[in-house]
Structure formats: C-alpha cells, structure tokens
Amino acid sequence: MSILNLHNSLNTYLILAAILFGMGIYGLVTRRTLIGMLIASELILVGSSINFMAFNRFTAPDPTVGQIFTLFIMAIAAAEAAIGLSITIAVYRNYKSVDTEDIVDLKG
Amino acid sequence: MNPTDASGILGFFTADGFAGYADPLAGIVFLIMLATTIIGGIIACNSERLVRAVAGLALCFIGVAAIYYYLNSPFVAMMQMLIYVGAVCITIAFAIMLAAPEENKKKGPAGPLSGPLGLITAGLATIGMIGLAVNTKFIVLPKVNMGGVKLIGAELLTSYSMVFELVSIVLLIAIIGSLIIARHGRSK
Numbered sequence: 001m002s003i004l005n006l007h008n009s010l011n012t013y014l015i016l017a018a019i020l021f022g023m024g025i026y027g028l029v030t031r032r033t034l035i036g037m038l039i040a041s042e043l044i045l046v047g048s049s050i051n052f053m054a055f056n057r058f059t060a061p062d063p064t065v066g067q068i069f070t071l072f073i074m075a076i077a078a079a080e081a082a083i084g085l086s087i088t089i090a091v092y093r094n095y096k097s098v099d100t101e102d103i104v105d106l107k108g
Numbered sequence: 109m110n111p112t113d114a115s116g117i118l119g120f121f122t123a124d125g126f127a128g129y130a131d132p133l134a135g136i137v138f139l140i141m142l143a144t145t146i147i148g149g150i151i152a153c154n155s156e157r158l159v160r161a162v163a164g165l166a167l168c169f170i171g172v173a174a175i176y177y178y179l180n181s182p183f184v185a186m187m188q189m190l191i192y193v194g195a196v197c198i199t200i201a202f203a204i205m206l207a208a209p210e211e212n213k214k215k216g217p218a219g220p221l222s223g224p225l226g227l228i229t230a231g232l233a234t235i236g237m238i239g240l241a242v243n244t245k246f247i248v249l250p251k252v253n254m255g256g257v258k259l260i261g262a263e264l265l266t267s268y269s270m271v272f273e274l275v276s277i278v279l280l281i282a283i284i285g286s287l288i289i290a291r292h293g294r295s296k
Contacts, residue, residue, distance in 0.1 A: 004135030006142075007178045014241035016142065016175070020149055020168075022234030027153030029221040029229060035208055039152055039161050039200060046172050046192070056255075057179040059248050063255025064263045067181050071264075074191045075275045079282035081196045085203040086286035092207035093292075 013054035020047035034088045034098045038081065045077045138178055145171030158204045166197040183257045 006012050020043055027040025049070045056066020092098050148171055151164025169192040176185040221229065253259055264272050 002135075003139070004132050007135060007138040010246065011242055012142075013175070013179070015238050016145065018234050018237035018241060019146060020172075021237065022230040023149040023153045025233050026226055026230035029226040030153075032222070033158065033208060035158055035200065035203055036161060039158075039165050042165060042192075042196065043149055043152060043168070046169065050172065050175060053176055053179045053181060053184065055246075057181070059246050061249040061252050063180065063251060063253065064259045067184050067255060067260055068263060068268055070176075070181075070184050071187060071260075072271060072275055074187060075279055078191055078196055079279050081199055082282050082286040083289070085199055086290035088203055089207050089290045090292055098207050 010054055010058040013050055013057075017047045017050040017054065020044075020050065032100055034091065034100065035085070037100070038084045038088070041084075042077065042081065045073060045080075049073050134178075137174075141171045141174035141178075143171075144168075145175065158208050159201070162197055162200050162204065165200070166193050169193045169197065180255065183260060 024040045024042075024044030024047060027043060028037055031037045031040060052066045052070050052073070056063055056070075060066055088098055091103060095102055097103075145168050148164045148166070148168030152161050152168055155161045155164060169188060173185045173188040173193070176182075176188055
C-alpha cells in the first residue's frame with residue numbers, strides 16, 4: 001500500500017485515534033491545572049469519536065449509526081465542558097487558584 | 109484496492125457502497141491533515157501556557173474535522189467545526205481568561221506521574237491499543253445504505269428520537285447547572 005493511499009485503510013484511523021487517546025492520558029496525568037486536564041479530556045473524547053467513525057466507515061453495515069453516535073458524543077462533550085468550566089470558575093472564586101495541589105480541603 | 113477504477117476526487121463506488129478516494133491529491137491533503145491533528149494534539153497536551161494549549165486544541169480539532177470528511181461524513185465534519193472549534197474551544201478560552209492567571213503559576217513537576225512516568229503510562233496505553241487494532245481481524249459487512257445527511261436526519265427522528273430528546277434535556281440541564289454553579293458567590 002502506498003503512502004498516498006493511507007486514507008483508505010482502517011488501521012490508519014485506529015492508530016491516529018490511539019495516538020490522540022495517549023496524548024489525552026499524558027495531558028491528564030501531567031497537567032497541574034484543572035483547565036489543562038479538561039483540554040486533555042477533550043483529546044480523549046475526540047480519539048474515541050474517531051474510532052467510532054472509522055468502524056462506521058469501514059466495517060459497519062449501516063453507516064448512519066456511527067455518525068449519530070458521534071453526534072451524541074459531541075453533545076455530551078459540550079455539556080461536560082460547560083459544567084467542568086463552571087466548576088473551575090467556582091473553584092477559582094473560592095480558592096483563588098485552579099492548581100490541583102491547592103484544592104485539598106477534603107484530603108483531611 | 110485498484111486505483112485505476114477511480115472517478116476523480118469525488119471518490120468511487122463499488123457494489124458494497126462507497127469505496128474511497130483514489131486521487132493522489134486526496135492522499136497528500138490527508139497526510140497534511142494527519143500532521144495537523146498530531147501536531148495540534150502535541151501542542152495541546154504539552155505546552156506550558158494554557159492559551160497555547162487551547163490554540164493547539166483548535167488546530168487538532170480542525171484536523172479531526174478533515175479526518176471525518178475523509179471518513180465519508182461531511183455532516184459530522186461540519187458539526188465538529190461548529191461544536192468543538194466554534195463552541196468548546198471558545199468556552200475554554202473564556203475560562204482561561206477568567207480563572208487562570210499566569211503570574212502566580214507554580215513551576216516544577218506536578219506529581220509523581222508528571223515526569224517520564226507519565227510518558228511511559230501514556231506510551232504503554234497507546235502501544236497497547238495500536239497493537240490490539242493492528243492485530244485484530246475485523247469482519248467487514250456489506251453496506252446497506254450510503255449514510256447521507258438525509259438518512260441521518262430520518263434516523264435521528266425515528267429510531268433514535270428518544271436518545272435525541274434525552275440529549276437535549278441533558279444539554280438544557282448542563283446549561284442551567286453551569287449557570288447556577290458559576291453564579292454562586294458572585295455578589296460580593
């Protein structure tokens with residue numbers, strides 16, 4: 001298979017989705033602010049969406065199902081981002097910081 | 109796949125349905141968009157300043173929208189541009205402006221997983237999933253339709269109408285809930 005025909009193979013999309021998922025996990029464990037962790041979680045969600053779309057395009061019999069599922073993932077991700085950012089703003093108002101090391105009141 | 113039975117940039121069709129694009133230009137644009145996605149993701153998860161991370165996230169999402177276009181779904185590509193690039197990235201940018209001051213930022217490692225251990229964790233997860241994806245034999249079923257925008261609309265309003273309504277309720281609750289959470293303690 002030539003490199004210019006890469007977009008017609010299922011493995012290309014699966015590897016790209018795995019790389020995006022890995023970047024999301026790396027950001028999630030290394031970031032020290034809540035907003036950075038939220039950005040990393042968006043990367044994880046988009047990786048899973050690419051997986052759905054790839055199987056939808058290459059193996060599934062009905063190509064509408066995966067697209068509809070990806071649309072639902074987008075809606076849930078938008079809701080998650082809105083809730084997460086409002087919690088971040090509330091935390092910043094109470095603690096004057098969004099650093100994960102400063103929010104330790106429940107730690108005992 | 110035989111590239112000689114191509115019918116231009118619009119792709120070609122077999123008995124199973126859409127078979128793919130076979131123009132060399134389509135391959136070059138795909139490689140550019142692949143590089144855009146991966147570079148945007150690296151910037152998003154690795155840059156020191158959060159504003160640059162959001163810009164990298166937007167770049168990554170634009171690349172992913174192009175990937176969706178290559179996966180034969182221009183409607184999902186458009187929704188990706190509208191929702192992710194247009195709404196989520198802008199919301200995160202506003203949150204950074206409201207709640208992430210750059211001056212009292214701490215330096216240094218954030219925890220035990222922040223250094224090479226985090227890289228090893230993410231790398232092991234990535235390599236494991238790539239190994240699973242490459243070594244599994246997936247069963248390819250014949251297509252029953254082409255999955256156009258018209259069909260998506262019909263399915264959304266018939267088979268998936270319940271999920272559609274539930275998602276709208278979830279979005280409404282998310283909007284009201286985020287307003288209430290972010291409003292708390294504002295009048296001082």
